[in-house]
Amino acid sequence: MNYVCFWKLLLYQSDKKKFTKSTAVRHFVTGLFLPAGVSGFRCEEGGMRPLCSRSGRPQVATPVIDRFLIHIGCAVLYLREFQASGNSTNNQSKNMEYGTIKLTDVDMLHKVFRGFRSHDGVGWLFRGHAQASWELLPKAGRPEFYLPDNRDLGRFHNWTKSAVAYTSLSSSYLEQLALAQHHGLATRLLDWSMNPLVACYFACSDHADRDGAIWMYEMGDTLMTDQITQDTLKGCHGVFGYIPKAAFPRIINQKGLFTVHCDAxxxxxxxxxxxxxGDPNLICLHIPANLKPDIVKLLADYGIDRTHLFPDLDGLSAHINAATARMRKPGSGD
Known part of the structure; x- marks a missing residue:
């Protein structure tokens, strides 16, 4: 008896005929309510055709078990097709490239930042690079400081043993890491800000002859808390967010927070x-070198300068030095 069973339906997919959602539904219904007098179905270019005798009359009606097999076969084919389509979409998502926006004038900054809000750290984050070529990695993840197998945490442990001579340490492991990061140790934390103007300052205040960049990153879904321990951190894999307490003035004034990279x-x-x-969760705003001086002046008008971002004697000294460097010198021709 000629009928299409489960195995033949599976072979249908191997013939590379397009098995769309609409045809899947049609065959599903047909298999469930197989018309009387039709023994089965044949795979053809236009779809499934009823099998009839040479006289044109339908052959012997398909037994119930065959109808059941056709019904199951159609469902399985559709699920396989849907899964393959979903996997393809997921692979494209995983392989997305970061977006790029090129700044053409200073006024464009306002237009760009209106489209990216931080929402107190759970929306978009901002980070400035004085050189656009710098990698978006924490210091402990860069070649000159990288230690595999979580050995960067061993370096941090050695730092804490000596740091207690200078300051009291928090009971929170991540707060200790943030303090070490604050004082320049190579850690797996990467600094970000909720304020795009802070990122602008770091992108434009140094290396005036090089193009800069502002990275805009949509905070991931997973945030680390102060309950994280060293052992827990060693077992983590991926990039996580961390919003610290206001442990020191720089964090407050810079509206700072971190991504934690595991490993570094x-x-x-x-x-x-x-x-x-359809837009990516990571976008690079490219800043041409010739726009940097005007952006720094604009930020100063908004109160974003080194004395604000570094509210200590070091920041005050650096601010006065930078102002001196921008002064017109006698005989410079300016």
Whole structure:
């Protein structure tokens, strides 16, 4: 008896004929309510055709078990097709590239930042690079400081043993890491700000002859808390967010927070934004070198300078030195 069973339906997919959602539904219904007098179905280019005798009359009706097999076969084929389509979409998402915006004038900054809000650290974050070529990795993940197998945490442990001679340490492991990061130790924390103007300052205040960049990153779904221990951190894999307490003035004035990279060289994964508009969750705003001086002047008008971002004697001294460097010198021709 000629009928299409489960195995033949599976072979249908191997013939590379397009098995769309609409045809899947049609065959599903047909298999469930197989018309009387039709013994089965044949795979053809236009779809499934009823099997009839040479006289044109339908052959012997298909037994119930065959109808059941056809019904199951159609369902399985559709699920396989759907799964393959989903996997393809996921692979494209995982392999997305970060977005790029090139700044053409200073006024464009306002237009760009209106589209990216921090929402107190759970939206977009901002980080400035004085050189656009710098990698988006924490210091402990860069070649000159990288130690594999969580050995960067061993370096941090050695730091804490000596640091207690200078200051009291928090009971929170991540707060201790943030303090070490604050004082220049190579850690797996990467600094970000909720304020895009802070990122602008760091992108434009140094290396005036080089193009800069502002990285804009949509905070991931997973945040670390102060309950994280060293052992827990060793077992983590990926990039996580960490919003610290206001432990020191720089964190407050810079509206600072961190990404925690496990391990230290683990790069931020680029995927589609939570907005679902096809844009990536990581975007680089490219700043030409010739725009840097005007941006620094604009930021100063808004009160964003080194004395604000570094509210201590070091910041005050650096601010006065930078102002002196911008002064017109006698005989310079300016």
């Amino acid at each position: 060289a683990h790069a931020i994964g680029v995927k589609e934004s939570r907005l679902g508009n």
